[in-house]
Amino acid sequence: AQTVTQSQPEMSVQEAETVTLSCTYDTSESNYYLFWYKQPPSRQMILVIRQEAYKQQNATENRFSVNFQKAAKSFSLKISDSQLGDTAMYFCALLEAGNNRKLIWGLGTSLAVNP
Amino acid sequence: EAQVTQNPRYLITVTGKKLTVTCSQNMNHEYMSWYRQDPGLGLRQIYYSMNVEVTDKGDVPEGYKVSRKEKRNFPLILESPSPNQTSLYFCASWGVAGNTDTQYFGPGTRLTVL
Numbered sequence: 001a002q003t004v005t006q007s008q009p010e011m012s013v014q015e016a017e018t019v020t021l022s023c024t025y026d027t028s029e030s031n032y033y034l035f036w037y038k039q040p041p042s043r044q045m046i047l048v049i050r051q052e053a054y055k056q057q058n059a060t061e062n063r064f065s066v067n068f069q070k071a072a073k074s075f076s077l078k079i080s081d082s083q084l085g086d087t088a089m090y091f092c093a094l095l096e097a098g099n100n101r102k103l104i105w106g107l108g109t110s111l112a113v114n115p
Numbered sequence: 116e117a118q119v120t121q122n123p124r125y126l127i128t129v130t131g132k133k134l135t136v137t138c139s140q141n142m143n144h145e146y147m148s149w150y151r152q153d154p155g156l157g158l159r160q161i162y163y164s165m166n167v168e169v170t171d172k173g174d175v176p177e178g179y180k181v182s183r184k185e186k187r188n189f190p191l192i193l194e195s196p197s198p199n200q201t202s203l204y205f206c207a208s209w210g211v212a213g214n215t216d217t218q219y220f221g222p223g224t225r226l227t228v229l
Contacts, residue, residue, distance in 0.1 A: 045205060045220035091157070101146060101209065102173065103218060105157040
């Protein structure tokens with residue numbers, strides 16, 4: 001069965017520093033996608049970054065980048081130059097290609113950016 | 116603006132009183148889904164729909180109904196709500212063409228059943 005594990009329930013970082021959030025997953029599929037979503041206190045679910053499994057190049061979106069290690073089934077998120085607005089819950093999610101296209105979610109990492 | 120809307124955003128109700136949470140998307144997406152989010156349990160899929168008149172159960176469908184009569188709308192119906200359905204609910208949609216693997220979420224509906 002597909003699983004997504006986020007081993008860090010809570011993390012904190014000083015403003016302007018870099019922080020890395022960990023995510024490991026398990027799937028038997030070769031065609032899948034990985035996502036990081038951000039959920040700020042407003043509770044809105046916001047897509048941060050996505051990675052196609054068939055692409056070797058790590059995805060980057062401004063200050064956000066991933067380290068995708070396919071063989072190790074690891075998908076970590078690096079936030080550079082952390083800002084106060086980055087304070088949120090971060091969820092890692094896996095989507096397997098198929099009819100349902102259901103997202104499998106990790107339990108989240110609560111990130112606090114301190115001034 | 117491309118978006119998924121949900122109404123109401125907040126709802127407090129009593130056990131047994133039927134309610135409907137609406138969800139609408141303006142992106143012409145084929146797929147739509149309902150999730151509930153509970154502390155310590157993450158997001159769990161309730162129902163999903165692959166297109167008009169095509170729906171299927173997710174992981175936690177008990178106590179819920181859905182319908183997909185139009186492509187843009189996917190209401191969630193609680194015929195007889197119970198306190199264990201107190202939760203934060205999200206509607207999501209995604210398409211077949213283009214960026215098919217990215218789900219777009221509504222703002223969430225916080226439901227309290229007394």
